[in-house]
Structure formats: C-alpha cells, structure tokens
Amino acid sequence: MDSGHVAAADHAAPQTSVPEDPHFGKASGGKVGMWIFIAQDGMSFGGLLFAYGILRATATEWPVPSDILGIALTAIATFILICSSLSMVFAVEAAEKRDQVGLVRWLMVTIAGGLLFLGVQVWEYMHLVHAGIGFAECTWEGETVNSLFGSTFYAVTGFHGMHVTAGVIYLMCILRGAMKGKYTQGGTSSSPVELVGLFWHFVDLVWILVFTFIYLL
Amino acid sequence: MTSDHIHPEPTTFLKKHVFSVDHKVIAKQFLWFGLVWLGIGGIMAMMLRWQLANPGVPVPLFGKLLFPRTSGVIDPASYNTLFTMHGTIMIFLGLTPAMIGALGNWSIPLMIGARDMIFPTLNMLSFWTMVMGGAVGFYSLFVPLGATEAGWTGYPTLSTTVGAVGQGETLWAIAVFLIGASSIMGGINYITTVIRLRCPGMHWMRLPLTVWGLFLTSILNVLFIPVIGSAMIILVLDRVFGTTFYVPASIMSGGTGGDPILYQHLFWIFGHPEVYILILPAWGVVCDLLSFFARKPAFGYRASVGAMVAVTVLSAVVYGHHMFTTGLSAMLGESFMLLTMIISVPAEVLFFNWLHTLWKGNLRLTTPMLFAMSVIFVFGLGGLTGIYLATIGTDIFLHDTYFVVGHFHLTMAASALFGTFAAVYFWFPKMFGRMMSERLGKLHFWLSFVPLVIVFCIMFISGYAGMPRRYYDHTSTEYLRPLQHLNVATSVAAFLLGAAQLIFVYNFIKSRWWGEPAPQNPWEVGTLDWTTETPVPHYNFKTIPVVQCGPHEFSNPVLGPDTDWIYQTEKLPG
Ligand code: HEM
Ligand SMILES: [Cu+2]
Numbered sequence: 001m002d003s004g005h006v007a008a009a010d011h012a013a014p015q016t017s018v019p020e021d022p023h024f025g026k027a028s029g030g031k032v033g034m035w036i037f038i039a040q041d042g043m044s045f046g047g048l049l050f051a052y053g054i055l056r057a058t059a060t061e062w063p064v065p066s067d068i069l070g071i072a073l074t075a076i077a078t079f080i081l082i083c084s085s086l087s088m089v090f091a092v093e094a095a096e097k098r099d100q101v102g103l104v105r106w107l108m109v110t111i112a113g114g115l116l117f118l119g120v121q122v123w124e125y126m127h128l129v130h131a132g133i134g135f136a137e138c139t140w141e142g143e144t145v146n147s148l149f150g151s152t153f154y155a156v157t158g159f160h161g162m163h164v165t166a167g168v169i170y171l172m173c174i175l176r177g178a179m180k181g182k183y184t185q186g187g188t189s190s191s192p193v194e195l196v197g198l199f200w201h202f203v204d205l206v207w208i209l210v211f212t213f214i215y216l217l
Numbered sequence: 218m219t220s221d222h223i224h225p226e227p228t229t230f231l232k233k234h235v236f237s238v239d240h241k242v243i244a245k246q247f248l249w250f251g252l253v254w255l256g257i258g259g260i261m262a263m264m265l266r267w268q269l270a271n272p273g274v275p276v277p278l279f280g281k282l283l284f285p286r287t288s289g290v291i292d293p294a295s296y297n298t299l300f301t302m303h304g305t306i307m308i309f310l311g312l313t314p315a316m317i318g319a320l321g322n323w324s325i326p327l328m329i330g331a332r333d334m335i336f337p338t339l340n341m342l343s344f345w346t347m348v349m350g351g352a353v354g355f356y357s358l359f360v361p362l363g364a365t366e367a368g369w370t371g372y373p374t375l376s377t378t379v380g381a382v383g384q385g386e387t388l389w390a391i392a393v394f395l396i397g398a399s400s401i402m403g404g405i406n407y408i409t410t411v412i413r414l415r416c417p418g419m420h421w422m423r424l425p426l427t428v429w430g431l432f433l434t435s436i437l438n439v440l441f442i443p444v445i446g447s448a449m450i451i452l453v454l455d456r457v458f459g460t461t462f463y464v465p466a467s468i469m470s471g472g473t474g475g476d477p478i479l480y481q482h483l484f485w486i487f488g489h490p491e492v493y494i495l496i497l498p499a500w501g502v503v504c505d506l507l508s509f510f511a512r513k514p515a516f517g518y519r520a521s522v523g524a525m526v527a528v529t530v531l532s533a534v535v536y537g538h539h540m541f542t543t544g545l546s547a548m549l550g551e552s553f554m555l556l557t558m559i560i561s562v563p564a565e566v567l568f569f570n571w572l573h574t575l576w577k578g579n580l581r582l583t584t585p586m587l588f589a590m591s592v593i594f595v596f597g598l599g600g601l602t603g604i605y606l607a608t609i610g611t612d613i614f615l616h617d618t619y620f621v622v623g624h625f626h627l628t629m630a631a632s633a634l635f636g637t638f639a640a641v642y643f644w645f646p647k648m649f650g651r652m653m654s655e656r657l658g659k660l661h662f663w664l665s666f667v668p669l670v671i672v673f674c675i676m677f678i679s680g681y682a683g684m685p686r687r688y689y690d691h692t693s694t695e696y697l698r699p700l701q702h703l704n705v706a707t708s709v710a711a712f713l714l715g716a717a718q719l720i721f722v723y724n725f726i727k728s729r730w731w732g733e734p735a736p737q738n739p740w741e742v743g744t745l746d747w748t749t750e751t752p753v754p755h756y757n758f759k760t761i762p763v764v765q766c767g768p769h770e771f772s773n774p775v776l777g778p779d780t781d782w783i784y785q786t787e788k789l790p791g
Contacts, residue, residue, distance in 0.1 A: 028413075029335045029336070029409050029413045029414075032408070032409045032412050032413060033335070033336060033405050033406075033409045036404070036405045036408055036409065036439055037405055039439060039440060040401055040404075040405070040439045040440065040442070040443045041443065043440050043441065043443035043444055044443035044444070044446050044447050046443075046444065046447075047443060047444040047445075047446070047447030047448065047483055047486075048447045048450075048451075050482070050483070050486075051447065051451060051462065051479055051483065054476060054479050054482070055462065055475055055476060055479065058476060059473060060473060061473065135454075135458055135460060136458055136459040136460045136461070146473040147460070147461060147473065148460075148461065148462065148473065148475055151454070151460040151461070151462060152462075155450075155451065155454060155460075155462075159450075
C-alpha cells in the first residue's frame with residue numbers, strides 16, 4: 001500500500017527534540033498556558049460581575065455601598081496589593097539578574113502584601129457580619145436591606161479572596177524553590193517566577209475592577 | 218527549550234494505563250469513558266421514547282428493576298430526571314470526552330508532529346477531573362429527596378430549592394462544574410500545544426482542518442465554560458446557603474429577591490458557544506475526511522479556516538436567540554435575530570466547500586467517509602430549521618416544542634455523533650492497530666442514518682403541530698391526542714436507531730481484540746499521524762518530522778500517474 005513512499009522517519013533530517021522554528025513564536029509554553037488560564041479566569045470573574053451588575057441594576061432598592069463598606073480601609077488594602085505587584089516586578093527582575101538574595105527578599109515582600117490584604121479582608125468580613133450584613137440576610141442599623149447586597153458582595157470579594165489565597169500559596173512554593181537557588185541560574189530558569197508574576201498581576205488587576213464596581217460605584 | 222513534555226516510558230501498570238500522562242493512552246481512556254456514557258445516555262433516551270409512545274405502560278426487560286415502586290412504569294418525576302440526565306450525559310459526558318477528549322488527544326500531537334501534549338500532567342488531571350464529574354453526576358441519581366429534574370438547561374426556579382428540593386440538583390451543578398473544569402484544562406493544553414509544538418514547516422495554513430476545528434473549540438471552551446462555572450457556583454450558593462440570586466421576590470416570603478432570567482443569560486452565554494464547541498471538531502473532521510476519501514484537495518482550505526474562525530467569533534454574540542420568549546427588549550431581540558442569521562453565512566461557506574470537495578472526486582465510500590458525508594446532510598437539515606427558530610415571529614410559536622428538539626438534535630447531537638463515529642472508524646486502525654469490519658461498519662451506518670433522519674424529521678412535524686417538549690404524557694392533553702401516532706412512529710424509529718448501535722459495540726469490541734492487523738497507512742493519506750508506525754511508539758516520531766507540503770495533496774498532476782497522494786513530509790516533485 002505504501003509503494004513509492006518513504007517513511008517520514010528516514011526522510012527527516014536528525015532533529016533536536018523540540019526544534020527551533022520561526023513559526024513557534026517566542027513565548028514559552030508555560031507563558032502561553034498562563035495567559036490562556038488568565039483569560040479563562042477573567043471570564044469567570046466576568047460572569048460574577050455580570051450577575052452583580054444585572055442584579056443591582058434591576059433591584060428596586062440597593063444601599064449606597066460607601067454607607068456600609070469601609071472605603072478608607074479597603075483603599076489602604078488596595079494600595080498594599082498594588083505595592084505587592086510592584087515588589088513582584090522587582091522579584092522577576094532579580095531572578096533575571098540571577099540575584100538570589102534579591103529574589104527571596106522581594107518574594108517575601110510580595111507574600112507579606114498578599115497576607116496583609118487577606119487579613120484586612122477577614123477583619124472586614126467579621127466586622128460586616130457583626131453589623132448585620134450576612135450572606136443571605138442583611139440588616140443595617142436595624143433596617144432590612146436588600147439581601148443581594150450581602151450575597152453579591154461576599155460572592156465576588158470571596159471569589160477574589162480565594163484567588164489571593166491561591167496566589168500566596170503559589171508564591172510560597174516559588175519562594176521555596178528560590179531559596180534553593182532554582183530560578184537564578186540564568187537562561188530560562190527564571191521563567192517560573194515570571195509565571196507566578198503574571199498570575200499575581202492578574203489578581204491585582206481584577207481587584208481594581210472589583211473595588212471600583214463593588215465599593216466605589 | 219520547552220521539553221518538559223518529554224517523559225520516559227512508564228513501567229508500572231498504574232502509570233501506564235491508569236494515571237498515564239501519555240496523550241495516546243489518555244485519548245483511549247476518554248474514548249472508552251465517552252462511549253460508555255453515550256451508551257447510558259442512549260438507554261435513557263430509549264426509556265423516554267418508550268414512555269412517550271406507551272404512556273403508563275411498564276418498561277419491558279429492566280423496568281421493574283429501575284422503577285420498583287411503580288412496578289416498572291416511569292413515574293413523572295423519573296421521567297423528568299431521565300430527560301435531564303439524558304441531555305447532560307450526552308453533551309458533557311458522552312460527546313465532550315469522545316469528540317474533544319479522545320479525538321483531540323489522539324490527533325493533535327500526531328497531526329502536528331509533536332511527541333505529546335505540552336502539559337502531560339495537566340492532561341491526566343483533565344481526564345480524572347472528568348471522571349470525578351461523571352461520578353458525582355451518577356451519584357446524584359440516588360440521593361435523598363430526589364435527583365435533578367430541571368432539564369439539562371437547569372433553569373431556575375425549577376433548579377433552585379423552590380423547584381427541586383433534592384440534593385440531586387446540587388450535585389448536578391457540581392458535576393457540571395467539574396466537567397467544565399476538565400474541559401478548561403484540556404482547552405489550555407490543546408491551544409498551547411498547537412501554538413508551541415507544531416513541527417518545523419507545519420505553519421498554520423498547513424494544519425489539517427481537524428486540528429483547526431479542535432483548536433477553535435478549545436478557545437471557546439476556555440473562554441465560555443468559566444461563565445457557566447460562575448452560573449453553577451451561584452446556583453449552589455442559592456441552594457446551599459439560602460441566597461436569592463435566582464429566586465424572584467414573587468415566590469419568597471418577603472425581601473427583595475433576585476432574577477431567574479439572570480441564570481438564562483449566564484447559561485446561554487456559555488450554551489450557544491457550547492453547541493459550536495461540539496460541532497467545530499466534527500466540521501474539521503468532515504473537511505479532512507471528505508478530501509481524504511474524495512482523493513481531492515479540500516476545496517477552499519483558507520475559506521474553510523476563515524469560516525470556522527468567523528463562526529467561533531460570531532457564536533459569542535448570538536446567545537439571545539434562546540431567550541426570545543423571556544421578554545427581551547425588542548431591540549435586543551432583533552439584534553440577536555440578525556446576528557444569528559449572519560452566522561449561517563460562514564456555515565454556508567463550509568457547505569459550499571464540502572460539496573465542491575466531493576464534486577467530481579474519485580469517491581471511496583468507506584465507513585468513515587459515509588459518516589462524514591452524512592454529517593453534511595443532517596447538519597444541513599438542522600441548520601435550515603435554525604432559520605425558523607432565529608426568526609422571532611416563528612420562534613415564539615416554535616419555542617419549547619419538538620421542533621426545537623428536532624433542530625438541535627440534528628445540528629448538535631447527530632452531527633457531532635456522526636462526526637465522532639467518522640473519527641472513530643477513521644483513526645481506529647492507528648489507535649488500536651487493527652482494522653474495524655467495513656461490512657459491519659456500513660451496516661451500522663445505514664441502520665443509524667435512516668432511522669435517525671426519520672426520528673428527527675417527525676419531530677419537526679409534531680413540533681410544528683404544536684407538541685411541547687418535556688411533557689410526560691401527550692395523550693393526557695386533549696389537543697395533542699391526535700398527534701400520538703407521530704410519537705409512536707418516532708419511537709419505533711428511535712428503537713431501530715438504538716438497536717443499530719449494538720452493531721457498533723460488537724464491531725468495536727471484536728475489532729479491538731480480534732480484528733485484522735492494520736497496515737501503517739490503510740487509507741492512503743498524507744497527514745503526519747499516518748507517517749509513523751502502527752502501533753504508535755511511545756514517542757510518536759523517531760525524529761521530529763519536517764513538513765514540506767499541505768495536508769491534502771491528492772491527485773496532484775505533478776505526482777505522476779502511479780500515485781495520487783503524498784506524505785506531508787515529502788516535497789512535491791518539481
Ligand atoms: C444555521 C445556524 C443556526 C441557527 C440559525 C440556530 C438557531 C437556533 C435558535 C433560534 C434556537 C432557539 C430555539 C428555541 O429555543 O426556541 C436554537 C436552539 C438550539 N440550537 Fe440552534 N441554530 C443554528 C445552528 C445550531 C448548531 C450548529 C447547533 C449545534 C451544533 C445548534 C444547537 C442548538 C441547541 C442545542 C438548541 C436548543 C437548546 C435547548 O433549548 O435545549 N444550533 N437554535
Ligand atoms: Cu444558540
């Protein structure tokens with residue numbers, strides 16, 4: 001059946017396992033994968049924020065967020081999170097410069113930023129629940145308010161908080177490798193740091209949207 | 218560079234056959250998994266058709282076993298569960314693994330000349346997450362207070378605790394979530410693999426169209442499954458924590474209440490792309506197989522790619538056509554109507570290309586070719602009826618009737634199923650190293666194709682006559698009683714269709730272990746998967762191939778009189 005056809009194996013010149021080819025593009029597989037993951041994660045936030053938008057726009061009554069939510073405190077938390085994005089940038093830079101001490105230091109700063117943010121969030125939740133804003137039922141200063149205010153607030157910020165938690169754990173895993181010097185050997189060895197950085201920036205960026213829509217508007 | 222995906226050959230049984238990270242093994246796992254669930258979902262369909270043809274008559278053979286309390290009769294609640302789980306199983310646990318999981322895992326690395334998927338571990342996780350989803354879904358049938366009854370679309374308030382008290386509905390939502398997570402993992406893997414691991418010379422316009430279909434499907438998977446994921450999270454919150462996202466004020470004891478239509482938006486933002494998620498790989502397979510077996514280049518390769526890309530983009534902006542009867546504003550409704558109509562333009566481009574590929578071809582009517590050609594036919598029927606549904610004026614009448622059931626079974630169910638069959642018959646020799654029986658295959662084809670067309674065409678008639686879908690017993694309604702003979706006829710054809718699948722099961726199992734050993738390239742096609750030996754070695758290719766020409770160089774005059782095809786690794790003479 002194969003008359004006249006040479007099997008490919010004999011035909012092809014010897015190759016390295018993954019050959020260089022202009023069509024491959026430049027980004028590493030991990031990076032492409034992380035971007036796609038971020039796109040899908042963005043869509044799940046999109047779904048939740050869409051739900052929030054529709055419910056709020058069609059509600060007959062909806063409390064003014066700044067009356068109930070402590071904007072000042074959350075603004076500080078937001079600032080902390082943005083700073084942790086900055087320290088993440090320094091961490092990636094340190095890894096690329098093969099500066100292990102710098103890498104470990106900046107990763108620790110980033111993790112601390114994430115933990116601080118989570119701490120503020122937990123404190124805020126406790127305070128709100130105490131004041132009557134529950135997940136399924138809401139009262140504020142003795143009067144019932146639309147329970148969806150609480151439901152959407154906890155659903156969206158909780159989903160984001162889970163991302164920060166995941167990010168902190170991810171960062172800690174990277175920190176362990178960084179202490180062993182895994183990412184400061186030059187070449188592509190720093191790319192895991194870059195990947196965690198992408199994820200961390202994404203989590204921060206989403207927070208800015210969440211903060212705007214849920215707290216400020 | 219990125220060589221993490223290269224892994225040594227496993228030695229233990231667990232690593233080799235259960236928690237394997239080899240795309241070929243995972244493809245087979247997905248295939249077996251999908252086929253088993255297609256069988257389960259198919260048996261459910263048979264029970265549904267039994268009830269519709271003989272309302273209140275005990276199910277023969279195994280009825281007493283499944284419905285002991287009613288001595289074999291399907292009670293209304295079980296009927297609801299059956300159609301809900303039938304739809305969910307067929308889409309998420311049958312076609313998704315068989316079409317996307319198995320076909321994608323098998324053909325992507327082999328057709329682009331890669332040694333494996335780029336993230337092999339993620340690939341394994343994707344399979345086992347789907348197994349978990351299947352297990353949760355199956356378990357949901359046996360929980361206190363009852364299984365899901367809200368339809369595969371799971372609309373609130375039917376699916377909130379107001380309409381479904383049983384834990385089954387919660388588990389259903391969790392199952393859908395898990396299966397979605399599995400598809401997302403697969404999608405990330407497929408997209409990255411196609412972007413990063415194409416062998417030298419395999420540029421985008423030399424990819425087999427099967428790979429294009431799977432690539433675009435993966436994009437839709439990755440972008441839109443998260444939306445149904447959030448819909449399911451919210452549903453679970455409503456059911457478990459007593460929130461009221463989807464529960465309107467009118468059915469609550471007080472308070473402000475949420476919006477059940479919100480769910481429909483979230484569901485269909487995903488749901489409409491989902492129908493293309495299932496059809497795009499089938500389209501890709503059809504594009505390729507028609508060319509392979511007509512011994513002609515795929516007509517309008519670039520136009521086909523363009524059309525598939527256009528459909529992918531458009532599919533994101535038409536979902537409102539599922540919601541014409543929800544009180545959508547007239548302007549929105551008409552925009553969705555227009556956009557939906559526009560999507561038939563790229564679909565027509567594909568049709569034109571398919572027919573032109575066949576035109577004056579040197580047709581080899583093998584079983585895979587027959588199935589591929591039948592996709593054109595059933596998809597055509599389904600697509601044409603879509604126009605009636607996209608038109609608001611007619612849809613208001615046809616919505617939620619058997620007309621819709623006929624439409625989506627032909628477009629989605631039948632086309633994707635026949636596409637899957639075409640793919641299984643086509644790749645079976647490479648996958649299992651043995652040939653399937655052509656005689657039984659053709660028998661299976663004709664005994665599936667004819668009854669299937671009858672089943673769904675009768676549904677157009679009964680739906681047009683006003684028969685609503687999801688009714689337990691049409692004879693209990695005065696105006697539907699004269700239509701009962703249509704139900705009987707549909708069921709008879711459906712039983713034939715069901716019985717014909719036994720031929721496939723027999724052929725598949727028999728050929729898998731006792732079939733004739735397959736040669737390296739039984740179909741004489743040139744794509745990279747057929748350049749490697751059978752059975753495919755652990756690393757697929759001894760050396761990474763270098764591609765020199767497109768996938769469809771058939772009957773090219775420069776090849777001379779002796780042969781009508783050439784491998785993609787060979788240079789066209791002259
Ligand atoms: C020519 C293109 C198409 C048009 C104009 C079209 C139009 C429509 C419309 C308007 C509906 C809603 C009917 C109603 O509920 O009242 C519908 C339902 C549906 N369509 Fe299509 N469609 C097209 C192609 C497809 C394709 C390619 C698929 C699948 C591969 C598909 C699968 C479905 C499904 C699954 C439903 C019903 C979902 C449900 O309610 O359970 N359609 N179609
Ligand atoms: Cu649709």
